[in-house]
Amino acid sequence: NAGVTQTPKFQVLKTGQSMTLQCAQDMNHNSMYWYRQDPGMGLRLIYYSASEGTTDKGEVPNGYNVSRLNKREFSLRLESAAPSQTSVYFCASSERLGFPNQPQHFGDGTRLSIL
């Protein structure tokens, strides 16, 4: 099925460990996004990529890095995980940033716990 695929679905890390969350979309979308979702805080944008080859910081980029590997894939890396990064992470894509009426399509999320 077409859509946004995230891996892994669940992960437990120890403080200080590193990991990369993977995201791929097969809708030929130009723009991709990483959000985190925490209780009572809604969705917060971590990083986004308006098009292949570009990335920009969102609201809460500290502690994260991203790579737009190609048009399909956008990965999120935690270099040294901290308990404050325990969250549910969502990847999303849209046809094009900056054009209204462009809904975002979401993956099913990665539930990450940092001990």
Next chain:
Amino acid sequence: GDSVTQMEGPVTLSEEAFLTINCTYTATGYPSLFWYVQYPGEGLQLLLKATKADDKGSNKGFEATYRKETTSFHLEKGSVQVSDSAVYFCALDAGNNRKLIWGLGTSLAVNP
């Protein structure tokens, strides 16, 4: 700056009750407006959208009308079901290379 304000939850209703979830916005220009739904354990899904004033978006029995005069996009459903239990997010896209602006979400629980 642009912003979206949703009514706080949780909202608890009995099956077949009428639902309204309020959403108001501030934005320059003429934004597009969206409602997304997140079912337990899943990612967000687009529920409906409206791109200009007086447009009505509708899907799965839900409706919302883009009211420029009151800067609102309230979500309504005439008769909710247990399967509608979810978190509902209002969002705004003003274009001009700006990202989606999200409300904080409203949790809905429908009891049989």
